[in-house]
Amino acid sequence: MGYLRVTASELEEMCDKLAEKIKNKFKPDCIVGVGRGGWVPAVYLSDRLGVKKLYGVKVDFYKGERRGRKPKVSQKPPLGKIRGNVLLVDDVADTGETLIVVKKMLERNAKEVRVATLHYKPHSKVKPDFFVQKTRRWVVYPYQTSEMGR
Incomplete structure (x- = not known):
């Protein structure tokens, strides 16, 4: 299947x-x-959509060097400030596990949460509301210089 390399201009x-x-x-x-x-992509979309409120969330699958079974939120956004319509952004919907966990967390306070990704893999448990390209390949973005060595 191989890699799908995305250049900075393609991104x-x-x-x-x-x-x-x-x-x-x-x-x-x-x-x-x-x-x-x-x-x-969240920063790009913030600029292009004119949305000033931009937050980050970090999710980990790893315990030490071993991959865990379930994603764990390691850095939460300020949930008290997240209200109204929320756009949840990731680069790729791969397994969908991360998106499920984060979306559920955001839905507690939000009016509506929609998901946007650059790439969508058909086996994902979550189909994004908005995506650009469907692929089965391993996607490598220009900001992931270490991905090719895995």
């Missing part, structure tokens, strides 16, 4: 396309980017 184009898909269908009051991969 920017994809963020523009994603913003266009979102613009007329959803008006977010804030954006929450999933770290680390979702932080870059």
